[in-house]
Amino acid sequence: MEVNNSRFYKLKWFWNILSNGLFLFGVRNRLARMGLDFDPYYWVLEGNMDYEAPKIKGDDKDY
Numbered sequence: 001m002e003v004n005n006s007r008f009y010k011l012k013w014f015w016n017i018l019s020n021g022l023f024l025f026g027v028r029n030r031l032a033r034m035g036l037d038f039d040p041y042y043w044v045l046e047g048n049m050d051y052e053a054p055k056i057k058g059d060d061k062d063y
Contacts, residue, residue, distance in 0.1 A: 014026075
């Protein structure tokens with residue numbers, strides 16, 4: 001695979017990343033090339049509130 005190291009190529013690459021809103025992804029990609037690969041995630045706590053189960057009209061069974 002041929003690598004293009006010209007100044008114009010790097011400037012175009014940087015502009016594409018900024019114009020598409022992928023700056024952090026581009027930084028992450030460059031760090032991965034150096035061996036530092038981060039995989040960000042977020043933690044979601046579901047069902048932490050008490051709620052009543054929905055009632056079905058005409059259903060007298062308790063599940």
